[in-house]
Amino acid sequence: MLSSVATSGECWPAHAFLSAGLLHLRVMTTVAEQTTRASGSLKSGGRVLCAMSGGVDSSVSAALLKEQGFSVIGAMMRFWPDDKRRDTFDTCCSPDAAYEARRVAEQVGVPFYLLDYREQFQRHIVGPFLEEYAAGRTPNPCVNCNTKVKFDELVKKAKLLGCDYVATGHYVKRVVEDGGEVAFHRGDDPRKDQTYFLWGTPRDALPYILFPVGELEKPQVRELAEERGLLTAKKPESQNICFVPGTVKEFVAEYVPQKPGQMRDIRTGEVVGEHLGTQFYTLGQKKGLGLFQSHLVRHVVHLDVASNTVWVGEYEDCLWRTLQAQRPNYLIDLADLPTELDVQVRYRSTPVRARVLRADEHGFELEFAEPQFAVAPGQSAVLYAGPKLLGGGLIADHERSLPA
Known part of the structure; x- marks a missing residue:
């Protein structure tokens, strides 16, 4: 069992302490039952690397896993540079958030590690973010973060540490289908559903990812945190892009x-x-x-x-009837992709019906049932069959004739 927090040049002790009064679960349906129903036969007593951001969702995730008998290792990915500005320290994954995540790990009684992902974050997230804006597109860095860091790099790290699973605080359901395939479904809280950001998850990683709060709603998660006395129970949610101090416009202007x-x-x-x-x-x-x-x-x-x-x-000039996407990732066999499905073209937007005109390893083309306003190149087109996440792709530039 790992017993200390490894950082660059320092170790934090990970002493475990739990108040006996905080060990009782009380949820409308127990999380253990939800996990059994949603996840099939998980490895009993398996080892889990739980990604902790210093927020309430990941804090409760770690606590629930520990209470269900998993051997939990708390981990936070360090993204911020040494010269990170003080006014960004209230964002997720900041130095202050790392301190809070460590404290929660102590409360829950699990070891905690701070993993250095600064180079990967600059390469996969910040660099492409600026490049996309310079190219006239509107990127979504949270998609890249989940796709290329959390559910790629972190899964690899978990395997090196001998872990069976990676867990996060995403509001996503993990469902084992009749044939044994693992699928991601929308979370039960429609206001918090985060499947939109996970379309790029490597398909072979799906069986190794757990979402302990995926079948809960936010008020339930806060209630569980308060019952356990977790210091993040009332922590407000971060609304900003974690690496952007101030506005996106100011950040882009600094580099482009x-x-x-x-x-x-x-x-x-x-x-x-x-x-x-x-x-x-x-x-x-x-x-x-x-x-x-x-x-x-x-x-x-x-x-x-x-x-x-x-x-x-005018408004009508912004209406798109078709959409082309590139760099796709499919979470089902391409042959099983339905000819009609739901597509979501921005986070928090309502999914709309669309017909698949083309889909292959290079991308896909859709025709909307109703014209859609301002479908922005660089954003994600995410595909669903009801609540089930099928995959997605990056919206490509829309060809159009221009006046001379």
């Missing part, structure tokens, strides 16, 4: 040079304004355009990085 250009009307070609760089805009945006004729209501319709032009138009 400004390049002034023209705003033009998509229908007439008329110059209607000026901009400081295509990286500061996203499809559908109508605020902060600074048009010459300010009474006009216009939306960003297209970002042409090659000509350094921001094209604007």
